[in-house]
Amino acid sequence: MEDKFRDKPQKSQSDGDSKWLDAHSDPLAALYSFTQCMTLADLHGDGEHKLVIADLGTGAYNMKLKVYKGTSLMSENTIIDLPTGVVTFLMDTDEPRTPAIAVASGSYIYIYKNIRPYFKFTLPPLPVNATEKDIWDQVREDKIDIKTVKELLDGIRSEVTESGLTTRTQRFLMLAPGDVEEFVSQHKHSPLKRQTVITCLDTLRKSMADDDAVSCLVLGSENREIYVLDPEAFTVLSMLQIPSVPVFLSVSGLFDVEFRIIAACRDGNLYTVKRDTTVVKPSAELNTQPVGMVRINKNVVVGCMDQTLRCYTTKGKKLWTVQTPAPITTIELMDHQRHGFKAVLVALTNCQVHLYKDKYLVNVITTDSVITGMKFGRYGREDSTLIMINKGGGLLIKILKRTAQFEEGAMVAGPPPAQALKLNVPKKTKLFVDQTMRERESSVVMHRMFQHDLYRLRLNTAKSYVSSLESSLNPISSSLSEPVKLSAQVQGMGPSFRMNIQLTNTSKSTPSRNWFLSFQYSEAIYKLEKYYIPVSILLPGLTYSFETRIECLTDKGISDQIKVMLIKEDSTIPVITAVISMPVSEGQELA
């Protein structure tokens, strides 16, 4: 019995992928999207769930809202700006119950009904800095010259930081001097507005907890605010300032009764907002950036940039931490309602997706490429489908087998396998023992001999070192005042070569001036394009490159050395010399 039990973990690890069926794989789907921009919903009320993806296109243009039905693309809508989140929600109580799609993009939320544009919500504008407004007013009336505008705006920037300025000012300060005039004349008559950008989007049921109840939109902005929007009139129901920029939201409860919004923020803290909260304090400090957050019952699981998966209670108490084998790209909740099974899917940069039930790894899916976006839920008519988008833009759909069972705690970590390995330490040979004996017996003689040889070696080395210094044969100058390093390489097959020479001044702060490069070579064999290269200045720390063409004049298949010398202009002795052994010229034999 015991043996059988021990075998189990290995087995479940190896057949990790066998719990999933490959339903569809399109490596050329060309999708560029993330977990937040993917959602699954029954858009037409026909019981068939569709996949809604906000595609980021190239990141600059070609942003699209794509709806997939089964394995094919059903519809495409162009989005103006980069999407930051997609959710579906029920706006009203009309029959049939078809949800609307909300796409957060820039400072707007676009609402689609029946996959057609329906409404655009704009975030309320922010107050504009008074001085900034003043300056632009003056610009409009041409009372001020553009250079002063730039200086003044720059001044404001240092006061209120970049995010306190309007986009027009931000853009203006980024422009090259040549483009400024045109920009000003184009924009000076339009009213000055300061808007913020939506960073994350989620839904919150309004008054009933049913699956098909009306939901409010919850969104976080770059201006460190969280808004709750009314689903019918699109008015701001509630607004709250939090200390940092929210990047992931986790929402639970009902708006009219009691709700709790947990926001993972860019400063690495979790903040909790409740219905009656006025002052927000961090509920948990991560000390690292979050890369994803999901809620399981009353806990939140946060994937962090330091390769950890952490679980916190809603109150902010840490329950556990798991170290992942590679950095996390995204995480997603796997809610298998029929089995009552909730776990976290964690995509890693080592092309694997790990499934964690609590803190136990229960399944590993291996993919061809790094997964950037995942969604688990009902797709088509299949309840438990996992949709993945990889880094190369491929779309992968897997279906969980109905018979699949995940064993909790199946993959327990034992002692690492390296512990069982034996090191290959060579045995001490008899020869070694004999030599040690010799060493022990005649240690004094050996030591004396060695010391004697060492003194001689030191002397000889010092002698040759001095002679190499005198003839400046070294490619590194050792003079304390002007340390310079020379390196030279030869490229080409011949008969023409190119010699690249790099000079580096390795001193701390003193630039060296007035050098020149000269060459010594056999004129019968080589012809140099430049035999004198002036080097006016060498600034410390920079590498200067010089080059010259070398023509090989002989076809006898012989080669020679070329000496490169760096010489001070008023001196006759080179400071450093590099000797280049030229390769044999082969070009003529080919010709």
Added chain:
Amino acid sequence: MDPMFLAYSYFRRRRFEDCATACGKLLEKNPYDQAAWALKMRALTEQVYVDEVENDEEGIAEMLMDDNVIASVSRPGTSLNTPATAQGPTSQAVRPVSQSGRPLSGVVRPGTQSGRPGTMEQALRTPRTAHTARPVTSASGRFVRLGTASMLSNPDGPFINLARLNFSKYASQQNVAKALFEYIFHHENDVKNALELAAMATQASQFKDWWWKVQLGKCYYRLGLFRDAEKQFRSALQQQETVDTISYLCKVYIRLDQPITTIDVFKRGLETFPGDTHLNTGIARIYEGLGDLNNAVKYYKEVLQNDNTNVEAIACLGTNHFYTDQPEIALRYYRRLLQMGVYNAELYNNLGLCCFYAQQYDMTLTCFERALSMASDELMADIWVNIAHVALGIGDTSLAYQVLKLALASNNDHAEAYNNLGVLEMNWSHIDQAKSCFLSAMQNGPHLFEPHYNFATLSEKIGDLQSSYKGVKKSLDIFPEHIDSKKLLEKLQEHFSML
């Protein structure tokens, strides 16, 4: 004395020039004297004869425009082009690699030193010096340089004017044809005409002479038609098994990058010629090229069983023992080489190192001194670097510094010396000098991971995390199992993800 007899006598005494002049005199008297003509051809051929089997180096053109490649990404252990990663007993940290990423061998052979660049640009941008340059094609550079005949101009025109030769006439005369073929192939280095002659001759002998098939194969090999060459060699082997033909066939397979097949062919050859040194050495070389040192050692030992004076086997076994932490045994092997009369700087250098690491200190420096006294300039640099290791071993950093500088003076692009000098400078906290040393080491030794790792460590110390990250990435590209690099990378990742 009969002048013909005298010419034969010269030929047997390997006085080929005298033989050629004697034959020339005979031919002046009687231009149709076939015996003299054939003898002169053989004499001229012998002057420039190069062993085809051993001498082979892939040129840049063959390497990059290789249209025989079957899989561009081959499975580990099936290709000589992608070195196996850390197979066998030693890792890169212990046993240094050559530029091709293979563990250092005990002897220098064509193809053991230079690497196989990935792209044309890389090949052309690699700095070339006389020490590192690889020929453009093996058809032009190398053979012309080795067989210098076509470089020397005869005062009264070439001995035979190939353009005016009637090949079909000579092809049927078996006694002259073979000498003529060798003359054309080796002396004139004219593979096309040689092929024509061989094709006619093999036809004339009704495809029954294996010798002509081997020659045909040699011609096809030179022309880069490896599949045709393979057919000829295979067919020759069916008629007559010789070690030479087996070696040629293996050469073809090596060029086709099929090391496993090569080993098979060698092993089948060993069934006919059990214990043949050449075949065993061939197998050992392939295993060495694949990085499978355990098997390589096994076959080198086999070689020594049959020929206990084989220099290559002794040297390779010595090197292997040295790098598997048994310098005392390596010392024995090298001493054996010395007893056999091998007397050069490399050997003394190795003896010195073995003595030092086997704690026989009294002999160490004497050996190095000898090595220095007979070393060439490039070798000198290597010896100085090894002396620097000894100096570091006894803790004399200033001596090590001087010695490394001397190494650089004798060879300006010695990457290892630059790297070690950089480490010394780093320890003395001369940051800028150390940095530029590491940069030079990277430039000159693209196969070394040490300068990248050292550069990364230095950058990390002075707070330049971005450069450090780049350096450590490169180091891990070259040596994926390097523990210190991995640790540094972990540390950097911690830094980057910290808030």
